[in-house]
Amino acid sequence: MHPVRRQRLILVLFLVVFSSVAAGLVTYALRGNINLFFPPAEVAAGGAPVGQSIRVGGMVLEDSVQRSQDSLEVSFTLTDYEAQVPVVYAGILPDLFGEGQGAVAAGKLDENGVLQATEVLAKHDENYMPPEVAEALEKSGYDKKGQAR
Amino acid sequence: MFSRIGAAQKGLYNHAVMWSFFHKLGSPPWLYDIAGSILRWLLPVTIMALLVGAVWGLLFTSPDFRQGNSYRIIYIHVPSAVVALAGYYVMAIAGAVSLIWRMKMADVAMKAAAPIGAALTFIALFTGALWGKPTWGTWWEWDARITSMLILLFLYLGVVALYEAFDNKEAAGRACAILSLVGMVNIPIIYKSVDWWYSLHQPASIKFSGESAIDSSMLYPLLLMIGAFYALFTCCLLMNMRAELVQRESRTAWVRKLVKQDGAH
Amino acid sequence: MYFDSLQAALSMEGHGSFVWVAYLITLLIISAILLLPALRRRRLLRRIATELARQESGYATGKGAR
Structure with a gap:
């Protein structure tokens, strides 16, 4: 790769890594407040x-x-x-x-x-199903993930 | 002596073949034509898929066992949000390419992606508010997922505004590329916000591994709509790029030729 | 079709206004992002065409005057 382009590539990578670290630190510091x-x-x-x-x-x-x-x-x-x-x-x-x-x-x-x-x-949770399916699951005594209630 | 020259020429030739595709990609008239021929079939397919998916989701699927009919908003809410996030990668990667290789067409693609991403993010937020009212009991909550989506909207609008703010379009392109690269950290935060923090928004229903938490009768129209929104993004991107190319290259011979052909029929 | 009548499809057991407004706004925005770039390209091409025409006629009269 051309040295000038390599330099620009490193700059771009630095930009992404640096801003990720900064954002990571901010969200870590605010972790309780984001809840x-x-x-x-x-x-x-x-x-x-x-x-x-x-x-x-x-x-x-x-x-x-x-x-x-x-x-x-x-x-x-x-x-x-x-x-x-x-x-x-x-x-x-x-x-x-x-x-x-x-x-x-x-x-x-x-x-x-x-x-x-x-x-x-x-x-509400992420489960979506028609009422008939929910009824059938209710009868069989299993929830959506196939685990016994 | 002669063989050395031959090898050098061959190397040069391979190099040329490898890069010819990229050079074509960098050629405005080629890109304009190829985008036009893609749009000729992709645009009708996209509109058909959007219509079929919307009618399927609105009228032919069963309501949800808990939410009733309000869940039908999922067929526009989830696809617009998914493609708004994917579109950000398109914009940021195009920005990186234009920064590193100074490729003008990457700059065109970056500028073209921003308003579409903003529109899709707005759709996701707006339909989310309309879905939140009957299910959660609120239009808006400063929840991690919702707030990070609002930041995404501001990032897209920021790129649009920043581009317009510069008179020197080369500097505008560079500033926008840097803004979109810095803003890229927001994307994993949006994805993971519902897992990392306690939020009102539920986790994703479609899972890449394991069984999805959505019944298959509801999943198929949703997948169709997600595909349709990806196609919509592609169509809008190509259309924006074509308009932008005409504007930037208005003084070149190929655009003049195009205008004369256009005027002929 | 899930709904029995048009009335039922419009009301959606009370959720109709939310659902239909969401779909209508989406339709409007999608129409806008599809139509605006096409209109912009048309307008640009037309403007370049008139510019070219003016230039050509300008050259012609310019030559005639000399």
Whole structure:
């Protein structure tokens, strides 16, 4: 290769490597802040600040959703199967919200460790299938990945 | 003595054959013609594939067992996002080639790729917002995947704007190439954002190894749409390059000849 | 076809507005990125043609004057 072109090639490679290292360091420094939410285990370990706006994400525990009779208030428990965080929320829940499904709740932790949520988002997984297929899988007792439930 | 000269000539000849393809690639009239003959069949095929894929996904697939009909947005959301990322590599590699070899056609390709990438990234973000509202319950969230996609849009728009900002187009090409190369670090971050951090966005459904997490009746129209969007990117790239070539070479004999032929019929 | 009627296909059980708007905007943007470069090339070729014509006539009158 012509020496001038080789020099330019080295310059280009240097540019790519240098910017990758810089971006890598920045994302490493910000690794906690890039996470959209805290998992319940981290909240239980005291990793989440009390009285500040945070988000907690996990699965909605089965049989934990309790709706108030006379208002929009609803309480449920988020879990990552290691720890649990109780959540209280007054507002309209997204359509996909349900027990055994993923959810992200935003709000402030009170002194009792209850998340007073101002917003609840539903989180869904990457599995897509027609309802009939889902029903058939349900009957056979296997999930999409072929593992027994 | 004579054999040495023969060997040297042969070496020169091989060298010439090897590089003749690259030289042709660097020849504007050749590129203009070949792009035109590719477009003649690729453009109708692309439009047909887009229409078939969209109708298939919109009307003929089953709804999802959890999301219902809102998941039908996947047939434009995923293909536009996938090709927006792939298009960035096209732009950055063309930029590197134009930096190292000072190949003018690579500069043309880099400039042509940027607005298409911006349009596709915008489609991915816009359809993502429309999909997020009925499923997650929000139009927008500062999630790692969504934010890194927004940065991609700004990188594409930055290249377009930077090119226009320079009067000296050679300097413009070099500045844009450097910007696109530096911005390349964003691409693996977008890919991996859903695995590295807790995010609202779910991981990829189509897996290169192992079974995909999407039922095959939904996967086939999705694959068709991904192919169609790749073809769309190619078509737009070639069309942009042809227009750019005419503009840059407007004073050359081949463009004048082209204009006369064009005027004849 | 999955839907029974046009009405059902348009409403999509309440998700119709999201889905159809997403497809419509995509259609608009795709049409734009396909049409704009073609129009730009046409316009450039036409401009060069008029320039060439003017030059040729300019030479002709120039010669005639001399």
